[in-house]
Amino acid sequence: RKEVEQDPGPFNVPEGATVAFNCTYSNSASQSFFWYRQDCRKEPKLLMSVYSSGNEDGRFTAQLNRASQYISLLIRDSKLSDSATYLCVVNSPSGNTGKLIFGQGTTLQVKP
Amino acid sequence: DTGVSQNPRHKITKRGQNVTFRCDPISEHNRLYWYRQTLGQGPEFLTYFQNEAQLEKSRLLSDRFSAERPKGSFSTLEIQRTEQGDSAMYLCASSPASNYGYTFGSGTRLTVV
Numbered sequence: 001r002k003e004v005e006q007d008p009g010p011f012n013v014p015e016g017a018t019v020a021f022n023c024t025y026s027n028s029a030s031q032s033f034f035w036y037r038q039d040c041r042k043e044p045k046l047l048m049s050v051y052s053s054g055n056e057d058g059r060f061t062a063q064l065n066r067a068s069q070y071i072s073l074l075i076r077d078s079k080l081s082d083s084a085t086y087l088c089v090v091n092s093p094s095g096n097t098g099k100l101i102f103g104q105g106t107t108l109q110v111k112p
Numbered sequence: 113d114t115g116v117s118q119n120p121r122h123k124i125t126k127r128g129q130n131v132t133f134r135c136d137p138i139s140e141h142n143r144l145y146w147y148r149q150t151l152g153q154g155p156e157f158l159t160y161f162q163n164e165a166q167l168e169k170s171r172l173l174s175d176r177f178s179a180e181r182p183k184g185s186f187s188t189l190e191i192q193r194t195e196q197g198d199s200a201m202y203l204c205a206s207s208p209a210s211n212y213g214y215t216f217g218s219g220t221r222l223t224v225v
Contacts, residue, residue, distance in 0.1 A: 095168065
């Protein structure tokens, strides 16, 4: 079983749609959670951290369910510029390395 | 530019040759990571430095791979006797502490022919 699992998609949605991505992680001791965005042939960039209480940044909402070891990202009012791959990321709890484990990524295509 | 810098951006090499990549992290960041990413996959951890000490290596890092961070600033990743399976994007990232997200460099795309 992969340490971080995501549906690779692709998710094809029209502009203005709301889309949700889900992710599960295997190690219950993980403490830090993130969503990264990666454009084609570019490096991943931090989109947002995910907090236990859930958090919002404009059109983006991230939620964490520790009991189910499940993380989600909701994008409202999708824009063409949201087209990218979204990577679910959790820290490796062993040691104090700050090592991050990345999911496979979920590809989003927003169509006009 | 105060971001993470990687050189070269692209490298094409013949099978069996050695290659070396360089990463210059954000200067205040004492933690440096190397990852490898292939098409359709997320980045996979290769190795981690805290200052000049290499504290963790993935089993993905075979004997042909070596990484250094001699003065706790820039880092190099060398691949000896390259194989076609080494073709990938090699990403460097830095972080100021654990529990922080990373800042990635633009990566070095390696093609082994």
